[in-house]
Amino acid sequence: xxxxxxxxxxxxxxxxxxxxxxxxxxxxxxxxxxxxxxxxxxxxxxxxxxxxxxxxxxxxxxxxxxxxxxxxxxxxxxxxxxxxxxxxxxxxxxxxxxxxxxxxxxxxxxxxxxxxxxxxxxxxxxxxxxxxxxxxxxxxxxxxxxxxxxxxxxxxxxxxxxxxxxxxxxxxxxxxxxxxxxxxxxxxxxxxxxxxxxxxxxxxxxxxxxxxxxxxxxxxxxxxxxxxxxxxxxxxxxxxxxxxxxxxxxxxxxxxxxxxxxxxxxxxxxxxxxxxxxxxxxxxxxxxxxxxxx
Amino acid sequence: xxxxxxxxxxxxxxxxxxxxxxxxxxxxxxxxxxxxxxxxxxxxxxxxxxxxxxxxxxxxxxxxxxxxxxxxxxxxxxxxxxxxxxxxxxxxxxxxxxxxxxxxxxxxxxxxxxxxxxxxxxxxxxxxxxxxxxxxxxxxxxxxxxxxxxxxxxxxxxxxxxxxxxxxxxxxxxxxxxxxxxxxxxxxxxxxxxxxxxxxxxxxxxxxxxxxxxxxxxxxxxxxxxxxxxxxxxxxxxxxxxxxxxxxxxxxxxxxxxxxxxxxxxxxxxxxxxxx
Numbered sequence: 001x002x003x004x005x006x007x008x009x010x011x012x013x014x015x016x017x018x019x020x021x022x023x024x025x026x027x028x029x030x031x032x033x034x035x036x037x038x039x040x041x042x043x044x045x046x047x048x049x050x051x052x053x054x055x056x057x058x059x060x061x062x063x064x065x066x067x068x069x070x071x072x073x074x075x076x077x078x079x080x081x082x083x084x085x086x087x088x089x090x091x092x093x094x095x096x097x098x099x100x101x102x103x104x105x106x107x108x109x110x111x112x113x114x115x116x117x118x119x120x121x122x123x124x125x126x127x128x129x130x131x132x133x134x135x136x137x138x139x140x141x142x143x144x145x146x147x148x149x150x151x152x153x154x155x156x157x158x159x160x161x162x163x164x165x166x167x168x169x170x171x172x173x174x175x176x177x178x179x180x181x182x183x184x185x186x187x188x189x190x191x192x193x194x195x196x197x198x199x200x201x202x203x204x205x206x207x208x209x210x211x212x213x214x215x216x217x218x219x220x221x222x223x224x225x226x227x228x229x230x231x232x233x234x235x236x237x238x239x240x241x242x243x244x245x246x247x248x249x250x251x252x253x254x255x256x257x258x259x260x261x262x263x264x265x266x267x268x269x270x271x272x273x274x275x276x277x278x279x280x281x282x283x284x285x286x287x288x289x290x291x292x293x294x
Numbered sequence: 295x296x297x298x299x300x301x302x303x304x305x306x307x308x309x310x311x312x313x314x315x316x317x318x319x320x321x322x323x324x325x326x327x328x329x330x331x332x333x334x335x336x337x338x339x340x341x342x343x344x345x346x347x348x349x350x351x352x353x354x355x356x357x358x359x360x361x362x363x364x365x366x367x368x369x370x371x372x373x374x375x376x377x378x379x380x381x382x383x384x385x386x387x388x389x390x391x392x393x394x395x396x397x398x399x400x401x402x403x404x405x406x407x408x409x410x411x412x413x414x415x416x417x418x419x420x421x422x423x424x425x426x427x428x429x430x431x432x433x434x435x436x437x438x439x440x441x442x443x444x445x446x447x448x449x450x451x452x453x454x455x456x457x458x459x460x461x462x463x464x465x466x467x468x469x470x471x472x473x474x475x476x477x478x479x480x481x482x483x484x485x486x487x488x489x490x491x492x493x494x495x496x497x498x499x500x501x502x503x504x505x506x507x508x509x510x511x512x513x514x515x516x517x518x519x520x521x522x523x524x525x526x527x528x529x530x531x532x533x534x535x536x537x538x539x540x541x542x543x544x545x546x547x548x549x550x551x552x553x554x555x556x557x558x559x560x561x562x563x564x565x566x567x568x569x570x
Contacts, residue, residue: 044402162420170415173403176392177463180364180473181416182384224400228447233402282399282450 012254019253024140031142031206032245034154036215038199040238041161043220044230045192048172052217053103054092057110058197059212061088062204064117070124078205085201086194088113093193139206139249139259146206153202157195168192169230207245210260215241218267225271225278240270315378317342317471317503318363322372325358331527332358336372338522338531342470343501345494345517347508347534350524356507359524360473363505364390376471384416389469389502391460391493393476399449405459406431406444412463430466438462438492454485461492472496474506478513486513493517511538512559538562 001009019025046055065084069076088109095105142150161168170178171185172192179185196216203212219240223233248263316339323336332355340346348356361367362374365383374381376388389412397403409431414421435441440458448456457477464472472493478486494517497504506514511521511534521537523530525546530537537543538560543551552563 047400048402050398163418165420166411166415166417170411173401174408174411174415177390177412177460178415179366180388180390180392181412182365182382183416221400224402228402228404228407228445228449230402230407278400281447 010255010257011251013251014254016250016254020250024142025249025253027142027144027147028139029246029249030147031139031150032249033242034147034150035199035203035206036241036245037238038154038157039203039212039215040219040241041158041234042196042199043216043237043241044223044233045168045172046196046216047220047224048169049192050099051092051102051196052213053106054089054193055196055200055216056213057092057106057113058085058088058200059204059209060110061085061113061117062201062209064088064113064120065201066205067117067120067124071120074126081205082198082201084113085204086197089193089197089200090190093190142206150202150206153198157198160191160195164188164191173230207263208260211245211263214260214264214267215245218264218271219244222267222271222274225274225282240267244270316340317377318505319375319378320372321374323362323369323374324371325355325362325367326370333524333527333529334371336529340471340503340505342503343497345497345504345506345514345519347506347511347514347518347521348524349508349511349521350529351526354524354526356524357475359522360390360475360505360507363471363473364388386467387470389464389467389472391457391464391472391474391477393479394453394457394460394481397449397456399447401447401449403448404445405440405448405451406435408448408459409434409444409462409466413466434462434466435459437465439488452485454481454488457481457485457489458492461489461496465496468500470502472502472504474504476507476509478508478510483513490514490517515558515560534560 020029046052062081062085065087066077066081068084069080072080091109092102092106095109167178167183168188168191170181171183171188175185199216200212203215207215220233220237222240223236227233227236244263244267247266248259251262251266252259318338318340320336320338323338324334325332326334332353348359350356358367362369363376363381365381365385376385410427413427413430432441432444435444438458438461440455440462443451443455448459451459460477474493477489477493481489490513493504493506494514496502506518508514511518515534518534520532521530521534523537523543523546526548528546530542530546532542538553540551540553543553543562547564550564554561554563
């Protein structure tokens with residue numbers, strides 16, 4: 001296949017419009033938009049708290065929860081994924097409170113969790129590949145009920161986030177002073193872990209573990225390059241996540257290709273653009289400082 | 295001064311505090327981690343507007359004393375009160391200034407956000423923008439001379455610029471007590487003067503009591519009223535002249551310590567901790 005043919009296969013919009021009329025495509029778009037909304041809202045705090053690795057670990061450990069649920073009933077796989085993600089996020093949140101040992105805690109828990117998941121799969125008498133394929137993203141398989149469940153969870157996550165936003169931001173960017181001012185830094189850390197766990201547990205069966213990072217971290221990291229205003233960062237991260245997800249789904253329709261490549265590519269392009277735009281701003285970090293006026 | 299029923303122990307007696315009733319009061323305070331006693335039988339009154347320096351080697355319990363006053367660390371014995379009330383977490387009249395730390399250049403936080411969090415960051419909710427909040431934040435930024443970089447990302451500011459914001463962050467809540475945990479550490483000389491000058495101005499104009507943890511008394515020597523010097527479970531409270539001399543420090547450290555005064559600076563020699 002020539003390079004031109006590859007490009008033509010990857011980038012075509014012939015028939016996209018007809019596909020957009022289909023129910024399951026529209027449901028996929030709504031599901032993607034809801035996930036991007038949650039991810040965009042949580043992402044800036046994930047980046048500020050420097051817990052990207054914990055999010056990655058959480059998204060992989062949805063597999064363990066799903067595999068355990070599969071042993072009970074194949075209809076419980078998505079519930080298992082959600083429970084697995086919340087348990088993993090809590091474990092990271094509680095064991096990794098000390099910044100210094102956070103990485104190693106995640107490594108240890110992640111390895112154990114994945115090993116356990118492998119055993120659960122081996123124990124499962126049937127063919128596990130079909131049931132678990134949803135861990136790699138089945139966004140076109142999203143049902144109307146799934147969309148409602150997502151909408152409910154998204155509303156819940158956003159509501160909780162709005163209620164704790166100020167102290168959570170304080171604890172995330174300035175933990176010592178927040179603690180001194182009476183902010184329950186530890187409790188908020190656990191609550192944030194639960195929110196990230198819920199978001200991840202919902203996102204993995206829908207868009208796959210790969211896209212969780214692309215939605216939770218890439219847009220927020222891009223926003224942090226171009227603004228220091230926490231509220232602007234929140235809005236930009238949400239916008240970037242929406243553009244990546246919706247753009248990725250639409251672009252993947254006509255070629256019939258998996259959406260992950262498109263979503264990650266759009267997200268990464270946004271990230272690179274923001275890095276370039278923010279480069280001049282960050283160069284100031286190394287500038288010599290003028291003497292203080294006494 | 296109100297009369298306490300407790301008999302003051304001779305070794306820990308403090309000078310009679312100034313006329314006004316104390317903002318901070320500790321009686322028979324003891325802090326121990328297991329068998330390790332940081333300090334015991336500590337009686338301390340800090341008057342409004344007083345500047346108290348907390349000195350001593352690492353691990354002597356200076357920062358722990360601040361944590362006790364912040365309600366983050368319970369006493370092993372004794373009592374501690376602010377305005378006559380037992381301390382609790384998040385006391386609104388207590389301001390806190392931490393030491394300067396390197397911040398990530400991409401941290402999404404501006405100077406005005408840092409100060410704003412000091413005003414209402416402990417409150418629940420999203421916190422919609424309000425003209426009054428904005429005006430208060432700008433007023434305090436003006437007071438510390440940090441207004442012109444109010445919109446700059448905090449991670450891109452110099453240590454001294456950050457510490458000015460820290461002073462503003464602590465003052466925005468209009469505190470009666472200011473707890474400072476080595477706020478001058480890693481600042482150059484000019485900024486040490488700026489920051490200690492801002493804190494000194496505050497206690498003179500607003501009668502805020504200042505408890506100031508430091509390794510080195512010299513940057514704040516001109517403004518210090520009293521010193522609490524902690525060494526290995528022993529301590530001494532008094533004016534800088536009463537505490538910062540060879541006899542007192544030799545007794546505290548249990549070894550020969552020399553203190554000399556050169557051009558308004560104190561040089562302490564022989565202590566386990568460095569003093570410039």
